[in-house]
Amino acid sequence: MDAIILQILNGLDKGSAYALIALGLTLIFGTLGVVNFAHGALFMVGAFVAVTVQKLFNLSFLTVDETRTDFLGNPLKVETPYVEAWFGENAGNWLQDWSVPLAIIVVIPVMFFLGFVMERGLIKHFYKRPHADQILVTFGLAIVIGEIVRVFYGSNPIQTPSPAAFVGTVDVGRWLGFEANTIAYPMWRMVYFAFSAIIIGGVFAFLQFTTFGMVVRAGMADRETVGLLGIDIDKRFTFMFGLAAAVAGMAGVMYAPILSPHYNIGMDFLVLSFVVVVVGGMGSLPGAVLAGFILGILQSFASMNEVKALIPGIDQIIIYLVAIIILLTRPRGLMGRKGVMEE
Amino acid sequence: MLGLNSRDFKLFIIVCIMALVAPIILNPFPTDSALGQSFNAGYPALMQRFVIFGILAIGFNILFGLTGYLSFGHAAFLGVGSYAAVWMFKLLSYNVVPAILLSVIVAGVFAVVIGYVSLRRSGIYFSILTLAFAQMSYQLAYSVLTPLTNGETGLQVYNGDPQILMSAGDPKTPHLFGITMNGQSQIDLGGWSFVFQNGYYLSALFLIASFYLSIRIFRSPMGLMLRAIKSNQTRMSYVGLNTKPYMLAAFVISGMYAGLAGGLLAAMDPLTGAERMFWTASGEIVIMSILGGVGTLIGPVLGAGLIKYLENIISKINESVLQQWFAFMPDWLEGSLVTILEPFVGKGWHLTLGLLFMAVVIFLPGGLVQGGQKIMNLFGRNKKSDAKRRADAPAE
Numbered sequence: 205m206d207a208i209i210l211q212i213l214n215g216l217d218k219g220s221a222y223a224l225i226a227l228g229l230t231l232i233f234g235t236l237g238v239v240n241f242a243h244g245a246l247f248m249v250g251a252f253v254a255v256t257v258q259k260l261f262n263l264s265f266l267t268v269d270e271t272r273t274d275f276l277g278n279p280l281k282v283e284t285p286y287v288e289a290w291f292g293e294n295a296g297n298w299l300q301d302w303s304v305p306l307a308i309i310v311v312i313p314v315m316f317f318l319g320f321v322m323e324r325g326l327i328k329h330f331y332k333r334p335h336a337d338q339i340l341v342t343f344g345l346a347i348v349i350g351e352i353v354r355v356f357y358g359s360n361p362i363q364t365p366s367p368a369a370f371v372g373t374v375d376v377g378r379w380l381g382f383e384a385n386t387i388a389y390p391m392w393r394m395v396y397f398a399f400s401a402i403i404i405g406g407v408f409a410f411l412q413f414t415t416f417g418m419v420v421r422a423g424m425a426d427r428e429t430v431g432l433l434g435i436d437i438d439k440r441f442t443f444m445f446g447l448a449a450a451v452a453g454m455a456g457v458m459y460a461p462i463l464s465p466h467y468n469i470g471m472d473f474l475v476l477s478f479v480v481v482v483v484g485g486m487g488s489l490p491g492a493v494l495a496g497f498i499l500g501i502l503q504s505f506a507s508m509n510e511v512k513a514l515i516p517g518i519d520q521i522i523i524y525l526v527a528i529i530i531l532l533t534r535p536r537g538l539m540g541r542k543g544v545m546e547e
Numbered sequence: 548m549l550g551l552n553s554r555d556f557k558l559f560i561i562v563c564i565m566a567l568v569a570p571i572i573l574n575p576f577p578t579d580s581a582l583g584q585s586f587n588a589g590y591p592a593l594m595q596r597f598v599i600f601g602i603l604a605i606g607f608n609i610l611f612g613l614t615g616y617l618s619f620g621h622a623a624f625l626g627v628g629s630y631a632a633v634w635m636f637k638l639l640s641y642n643v644v645p646a647i648l649l650s651v652i653v654a655g656v657f658a659v660v661i662g663y664v665s666l667r668r669s670g671i672y673f674s675i676l677t678l679a680f681a682q683m684s685y686q687l688a689y690s691v692l693t694p695l696t697n698g699e700t701g702l703q704v705y706n707g708d709p710q711i712l713m714s715a716g717d718p719k720t721p722h723l724f725g726i727t728m729n730g731q732s733q734i735d736l737g738g739w740s741f742v743f744q745n746g747y748y749l750s751a752l753f754l755i756a757s758f759y760l761s762i763r764i765f766r767s768p769m770g771l772m773l774r775a776i777k778s779n780q781t782r783m784s785y786v787g788l789n790t791k792p793y794m795l796a797a798f799v800i801s802g803m804y805a806g807l808a809g810g811l812l813a814a815m816d817p818l819t820g821a822e823r824m825f826w827t828a829s830g831e832i833v834i835m836s837i838l839g840g841v842g843t844l845i846g847p848v849l850g851a852g853l854i855k856y857l858e859n860i861i862s863k864i865n866e867s868v869l870q871q872w873f874a875f876m877p878d879w880l881e882g883s884l885v886t887i888l889e890p891f892v893g894k895g896w897h898l899t900l901g902l903l904f905m906a907v908v909i910f911l912p913g914g915l916v917q918g919g920q921k922i923m924n925l926f927g928r929n930k931k932s933d934a935k936r937r938a939d940a941p942a943e
Contacts, residue, residue: 239671326909329909333912334615335670335671336611336615336617337908337912339617339671339674340833340837340904340908341905341908341909343830343833344834344901344902344904344905344908345901345905347897347898347900347901347904348898348901348902348905350897351895351897351898351901352898354898355890355895355898471827475678475682475826478675478678479675479679482671482672482675486671486672516690516691517686517687517690517691517692520686520687520689520690520691521683521686521687524679524680524682524683524686525683527675527676527679528664528676528679528680531668531672531675531676532664532667535667535668535672
C-alpha cells in the first residue's frame with residue numbers, strides 16, 4: 205500500500221509538468237488552431253529564466269580586504285554579491301536563496317512578450333496554411349530557440365537549487381497514518397504539485413468566471429460568429445497565446461530544481477506532451493490535464509521493480525503504448541470533442 | 548525511353564551522370580589548396596552520405612510528397628534496416644547481398660505493422676502515432692532488446708561471431724563477392740586527386756535504381772491515386788474507393804527505401820546504434836525533403852545532398868578559419884564579423900540549419916526546386932515552356 209502511494213506521489217510531479225505543458229498546447233490549439241511544436245522550447249526558456257535570475261543574484265564584485273590574509277599571505281580577496289552590497293547581507297542572502305520562486309515574477313512578462321512576438325511575428329502568417337506547414341515551421345523555431353540558448357549557456361545541465369527551506373523530504377506516510385519514514389517525498393516536488401494545481405485552477409477559473417474568458421470560450425466554439433458580433437477575437441486569441449507561453453514558462457521555472465536545465469529538455473518534454481495532448485483529446489482542456497496526470501502516474505508505476513520484473517522494459521515505453529492503444533480504441537482521445545482536427 | 552516520357556528521361560539521365568561522375572565534379576579545387584580543404588566534397592565518406600540520405604529522402608517523398616501524410620518516425624525504419632544488415636554480417640558473412648536484402652525485407656515488415664496501425668488516423672494524429680512508434684523502438688533498442696541491439700555500445704561484428712558462410716580467403720570487411728566496399732582507386736591529375744570507391748559506386752547504383760523506381764511510381768496510376776488522396780481523401784472514399792491499401796502500399800514502399808538506406812549505411816561501416824532511430828533523426832529526414840522541395844522528383848535528393856554538404860563544411864569552420872577568411876579587412880571589421888558569424892558555424896551548425904529550414908518553410912514552401920523555378924521565371928527564360936510544364940504537372 206505504501207509503495208503504491210509513493211508511486212502515485214512520484215507520478216504527480218511529472219504528471220503536473222506534462223499537464224501544464226499540455227494545457228498550454230491545448231489552449232493554443234483550441235483558440236488558434238495551430239499545432240505548436242515550439243511549446244517545449246518555451247518550457248525550456250522558462251527553466252533558463254530561473255537559471256538567469258539565480259546567476260544575476262549571484263553576480264559579485266571583488267574587493268581586497270587588507271586586514272586579513274589568505275593562506276599564501278597575500279591580502280584576502282572577498283567576493284561580495286551585488287545584491288548583498290545593495291540590500292544588506294540578510295536581504296541579499298534571502299534573495300539568492302529564493303531566486304527560483306522569484307523568477308516566476310520575471311518569467312510572466314518575459315513569456316507573455318515572447319508569446320506575443322511569436323504569434324504576431326510568425327504564427328499569424330500560418331493560419332491559412334496546412335497543419336503540416338505549421339508543424340514544420342514551429343519545429344524549425346524550436347531548433348532555433350534551443351540553439352540560441354545553447355550559444356549563451358553551453359550544452360551542460362546547470363544546477364539550480366531550490367530554496368533551502370524546501371530542501372529535504374516530507375514524511376507523507378505519517379500524515380496518512382503509516383509508520384514513520386515509509387513514504388518520504390522530496391519537499392520541492394510537493395511544492396511543484398501544489399503550484400501546478402494552483403496554475404491549472406487559475407487558468408480554468410479565468411476561462412470560466414471572467415467575461416474575457418467567456419468570450420474566448422465562445423471564440424473557441426465559433427470564431428466567426430464572435431467576430432460578427434463585433435468583438436476583436438484575434439486580439440484575445442493573441443493574449444491566450446501569451447498566456448499559454450506564460451504557463452509553459454512557469455512550469456519550466458519551477459521544474460529547474462528538479463531537473464537541471466539544459467538546452468534540450470524542451471524537446472524531451474515536447475514529444476511526451478504531444479502524446480499527452482493526443483491521449484487527452486485534441487482541443488479539450490480537462491482532457492489534457494487528466495491525461496497528463498494519468499500518464500505521469502502510469503509512468504511511475506511502470507518503473508516499480510515488481511512491474512519491471514513482470515514485463516521488462518515497460519517503464520521505457522508505457523506512455524507510447526498507452527497512446528497507441530487509446531488512439532486506436534478511442535480515436536478522439538479521452539475527452540476529445542467531435543469534429544476537432546478530423547480531416 | 549525505359550517507360551519514361553522525354554522530360555523524365557532527361558532528368559533521369561542527369562541524375563545518373565551526376566551520381567557516376569560525382570567524385571570528379573565534387574572536387575573542383577586542387578586538393579591541397581585552402582579552398583579545396585574547405586569546400587571539396589569529393590571524398591568517399593561524404594559522397595556515400597549524399598547518396599544514402601538521398602535514397603532515404605526519395606522514399607520519404609513517396610509518402611509525404613504524394614499523400615501528404617507527415618511521418619515523424621521515419622528514422623525507425625533506417626535503424627531497423629541497419630540492425631538487420633549488421634546481424635547478417637554477424638551470422639552469415641561480410642557479403643552485402645544478404646545484408647541489404649534482409650534490411651529491406653525487415654524494414655518492409657516493420658512498415659506493414661506500423662503502417663497498418665498508424666494509417667487508421669490522419670493529420671496530426673498520424674504524425675504523433677509514427678513518432679510514438681519510433682520513440683518506442685528507440686527506447687526498446689536501448690533497454691529490453693539489448694541482446695539484439697547491444698544497447699548503448701551499438702551493434703558490431705566481433706571475432707567470435709559465427710559467420711557461417713565465411714570462407715578462409717574472404718575479406719574481413721563488407722564486400723560484394725570479393726569486391727570490398729572500402730576498396731578504392733585514386734587518380735592524381737596535377738594538383739587534383741580523385742578517389743573512386745567501390746562502396747560509393749554500389750550506393751550510387753542503388754540511388755539510380757531508387758530514383759528510377761520513384762519516377763515510375765510518380766507517373767503510375769497508383770501515384771495518381773495517391774495524389775488524389777492528398778487533395779481530398781473524403782471525396783475518394785465517397786466515390787467508392789478504399790484508400791487504405793494505397794496508403795499502406797505507399798507507407799511500406801517508403802519504409803523499404805529507408806530500410807535500404809539503413810542497410811547501405813551498415814554496409815559502408817558495419818556498426819550501428821539506437822541513436823539512428825532517435826526522433827531528431829526523423830526530423831532531419833523531414834527537413835531534407837522540405838528543403839529540397841517535397842512532392843517533386845529531384846527535390847529530396849538535392850535537399851539531402853545540400854544538408855549533408857553544409858553540415859560537413861559548416862561544422863569544420865571555426866574561429867581561426869573565419870579570421871583567416873576576413874584577414875584582408877581592417878581589424879575592427881574583421882573582429883566584429885567574426886563575432887557575428889561565430890555562433891553560426893562549427894558547433895552552431897544546428898542553429899544555421901534551423902534558420903535555413905524556417906526560411907524555406909516560410910518563404911519557399913516548394914523548397915529549392917520552387918526557388919529554382921522562380922529564378923528561371925525571373926530571368927524570363929523558357930517562360931512559355933515553364934508555364935506549360937506547370938500546367939501539365941500541377942503537383943510539382
